[in-house]
Amino acid sequence: MENLEPLIRHGLFDAKVPRYTSYPPANHFQNGVGHRNQLEWLSAVNEGEDVSVYIHIPFCKRLCWFCACRTQGTQTMRPVEAYVDILLKEIAAVMAHLPEGIAMGRLHLGGGTPTILTPQIMGKLLDAVFDAFTPSADFEFSVEIDPTEASPELLGTLVDYGMNRASIGVQDFDPKVQEAIGRLQSLEQTWDVVRYLRGRGVEAINLDLLYGLPFQTEESFRTTLDHVIAMDPDRLAIYGYAHVPWMSKRQVLIKEETLPDTMARFGLARIAHDVLTGKGFMPIGIDHFAKKTDSLYRADQNGGLRRNFQGYTDDPSATLIGFGASAISRFKGGYEQNAAATSAYQERVLESGLAGHKGYRMTATDDVVAAMIEELMCRFCFPTEQLQEQFPDHSAAIRQTAVSLMSQYPDVFCLTAGGLEMREETYALVRVVASYVDRFTAEGIAHAAAI
Ligand SMILES: C[S@@+](CC[C@H](N)C(=O)[O-])C[C@H]1O[C@@H](n2cnc3c(N)ncnc32)[C@H](O)[C@@H]1O
Ligand code: SF4
Structure with missing residues (x-):
């Protein structure tokens, strides 16, 4: 084992520090200023500039206990359909404030579970997005995919609209861990999605894993790593599980005594690093790994790696426009976040077209x-x-x-x-x-x- 003394002395195992996916972190955004800033910053986007677009879908059929993402459960499509109608209104309102000729360099659908949409509803949403923004020459379209909630028809629709990067949630394949985090997902379900996407020509595949989950051991995590390596992903995100039950209420279902301690978490992160680099993956930043053929690795090599709300990106755009409940936009002047609760978001869009609520003006x-x-x-x-x-x-x-x-x-x-x-x-x-x-x-x- 390496010398841990400097890491211990500098507080690695006690520190509670932000993940710095933005600076300042989103908990510094102030109430009530988002909308005012949003109007000014949208009009200040340069004509002809490439922007990135993020669309948040805050719905899931199941609510995994570990999940800290902004989402809500639904068993029917009715609220999802109503939400997409509001998204279309928000897109139209934002377009009315943007100058002409804005191209879209990146489109990312995140959640929640974007793949909960039916092919028809997804088609309606994507028609509106592509009517509003023209894709740039190096356009990348990525989607977060829950393999247990992704029909071949829906995946086919995404590919037809140009999805060229898939971000697939795995977390862990060990049945005991899966049961303890309220997320059952078989190897076969995951393989089916990977095979389908490859068969349709989607070459860029990311898999998400978590370390620090209940009952995870070094041995069980090695087995999960072996399974994901066999799937031959281009990129992996290996996040440390954030246990924040005071923010994400469903995490109270996870028994704290089953969680690995900080030293064990460090050991699991180390194993991921050693196993993946041993298989030719290159470490990127604090929690990503990529093949040498992946665009994130190229960005890392040429100084183009950046931090964003998904972790790391090679996206060079200065402007990110977020649509949907809780979505964050980044402008040159600062950040704007839409109202977080789906109902508050919908009310705001119906009132004024835009849903900006919190914000931060950069000094x-x-x-x-x-x-x-x-x-x-x-x-x-x-x-x-x-x-x-x-x-x-x-x-x-x-x-x-x-x-x-x-x-x-x-x-x-x-x-x-x-x-x-x-x-x-x-x-x-x-x-x-x-x-x-x-x-x-x-x-x-x-x-x-x-x-
Ligand atoms: C918004 S989730 C969406 C994924 C998709 N709905 C699914 O279930 O596959 C994206 C990723 O966030 C990560 N995530 C969610 N909750 C987390 C937590 N408490 N700590 C760390 N990462 C978390 C997971 O790795 C997950 O794959
Ligand atoms: S991990 Fe995915 S499916 Fe599970 S609750 Fe979070 S967003 Fe929904």
């Missing part, structure tokens, strides 16, 4: 901290000179942050020509380091500005 300081944290989360480095060139007005604060990082974490960073780089054996600490930068720089710059 000049936030832009600097966001760039620092994205560098850490994506490339495990603090490129002092590059950041100073990018933000010349904050040059002194950037240098001060680098000095402070080196003195706080002398055994984590080493000096490079243009800045600092984390040592590979300390990569697991990156969120702890990012939260230090978050506090140090935000407070440091605010203080400097006040003098």
